[in-house]
Amino acid sequence: MFRLLKWGFQLLILFIVVSFAGRGYAALAARSQGLLPSDPVASMFPEPQADQLRLRGVNRDTIQPGKNLPGTDLVLVEIRESDAVFAKPGGETAVRRFGDSVKFDGPWANVSGTDYNVSGRIIRVNPGDVHVVSVYSITISDTAPARAPLAMTPGTPYTLVLRARTNAPIRGTTLHYRGRTDSGDAKVDGLDGDNWGQFSAMDSIRWSGLLREDLAVSYNMRILFYTDTDIYLGGTVQLTHLP
Structure with a gap:
């Protein structure tokens, strides 16, 4: 009986998180059908300052004892049966169990000029690891994107959704969305020479x-939706701090 309740609670948490992530997609569909008179997702994608990049999404992390919640200074110290013991710098500890919250607000990976906000829930406590599902936001200041071939250090891929307006840069890249072509495709400038620059919904874009x-930074995205005025891309992003 307890196992069934536990599984049910896991499904409830995942449903809440996925529902949060899906609100924007539902609003986009309603807007495309003329059911909403104005931009219903503007509040979900507020414009940061010109030199800022804001990444938002939902992530699932698996943490082993002695490891950090990725991008934070919260360390999983130990697992005691169904309890997960986390510690902050300085030694302050907190016991978290299945269904409990895990939160962080501070610089991403202790990198200056960044702000990382995480609001998560523990969905599983195993003998050797803890699983956390989180809604996150990373804000990076003083950005000046430049395309470069990079050997990325393996790290945590963050899921995200990006939005760009027509003839404006896709933030965090050197790409620009140019609207729809006469054939109805999405036109994106700034890609490699071996790419046509014209895309349909669900086509992939990497940068x-x-x-x-x-x-x-490395993006692996797909075009979710586009109109004459804006484009939405979803996928994963990986950040690497360079020495």
């Missing part, structure tokens, strides 16, 4: 380069 001298 890697530097955000700043100390931060490299």
Whole structure:
């Protein structure tokens, strides 16, 4: 009986998280059908400052004892049966169990000029690891994206959704969305020479380069939706701090 309740609670948490991530997609569909008179997702994608990049999404992390929640200074110290013991710098500890929250607000990976906000829930505590599903936001200041071939250090891929307006840069890249072509495809400039630059919904787009001298980035995205005025891309992004 307890196992069934536990599985049910896991499904409830995942449903809440996925529902949060899916609100924007539902609003986009309603907008495309003329059911909403204005831009219903603008509040979900607020414009940051000109030199800022804001990444948002939902992630699932698997943490082993002695390891950090990726991008934070929260360390999983040990697992005691169904309890997960986390520690902050300085030694302050907290016991978290299945269904409990895990939160962080501070610089991403202790990199200056970044702000990382995580609001997660523990969905599984195993003898050797803990699983956390989180809604996150990473804000990076003083960015000046430059395309460059990079050998990325293996790290945590973050799921995300990006939005760009027509003839504006896709933030965090050197790409620009140019609207729809006469044939109805999405026109994206700034890709490699072996790419036509015209895409349909769910086509893939990859980009890697530097955000700043100390931060490299690699995107693996697909076009979710586009109109004459804007485009939405979803996928994963990987950040690497350069020495």
